[in-house]
Amino acid sequence: MYVFNGNVCIRKNHFLGGPVIDKGGERVGPGDNYFSHSTNNVWVDTNGYLHLKIDQRNGTYYAAEIISQQSFGHGRYRFFVDGRIDNYDENIVAGLFTYDTEFLDPDSSTNEIDIEFTKAFTSNTNLAGKNAVFGSKPEVPSNYFHLHNSGYTLPANALTLHSFTWFTDKIDFKSQKTHDLWPAQSNLIAEFNYPGPHIPPISQGTEQVRLNLWIFQALNTTLVNTQNLELVFRDFHFTPLDDYDGDGLFDEDETWIYITDPNDSDTDGDGCNDGDEVNSETQPLGGKC
Ligand SMILES: [Ca+2]
Ligand SMILES: [Ca+2]
Ligand SMILES: [Ca+2]
């Protein structure tokens, strides 16, 4: 069911099982930042939480990025955030995303699926006054970043959980308060079910998860609010889209949403399978068929 990459890999001091990026000491994208793998910028604390921090040394800001070793593919990605994103400087950007290194040609796109926290994307008037947005950047059309909603606002709340579920033909995004896997509806912050067409394909299994914290247009930007330059991830989960009993409902959804048996395609034994009963709004746990 779950693959707790965070828990397994934190012991090796490599959250997400991957190396910390050192982008070579030159200003690079995103945002023409210097990225550093110094422990001033990226570290895992004694609780096993990953810290990303923009750090100023000798008058220069250094941004942080980490990349997963594993390519996960289709499935549900959950990011357990601990941080007051609402009080960041307006030019800070945090990214939680997949990125495909097969498409590193700068003229090509990178097949991203993104959740981004920032107040900096003011050129898009739909995002004015917001501090978060769901999006993706498909291979075609090249360099086209598709913002999938009008942005949303993360509240003055430290613990938030953000997820996207990547299917062949859609992406479901969600942000919520609390770290409950299945929270009360009142804790939902934003949700967007994107039907395409800009869905990144699975290419060669080369896409990986990246987490970063950087400065928008860093070459020309001075941070005004330097009180909060950090983002903490308590955990990361990836859940593959398994349907063990072939009834059209994912194992995880059967266990937590529908309370049906993920190992039995017809939980109530009435001759109609669980997926059909959920879709036709009959009762998979009894009653009508
Ligand atoms: Ca199933
Ligand atoms: Ca079932
Ligand atoms: Ca049934």
Ligand SMILES: [Ca+2]
């Ligand atoms: Ca039934």
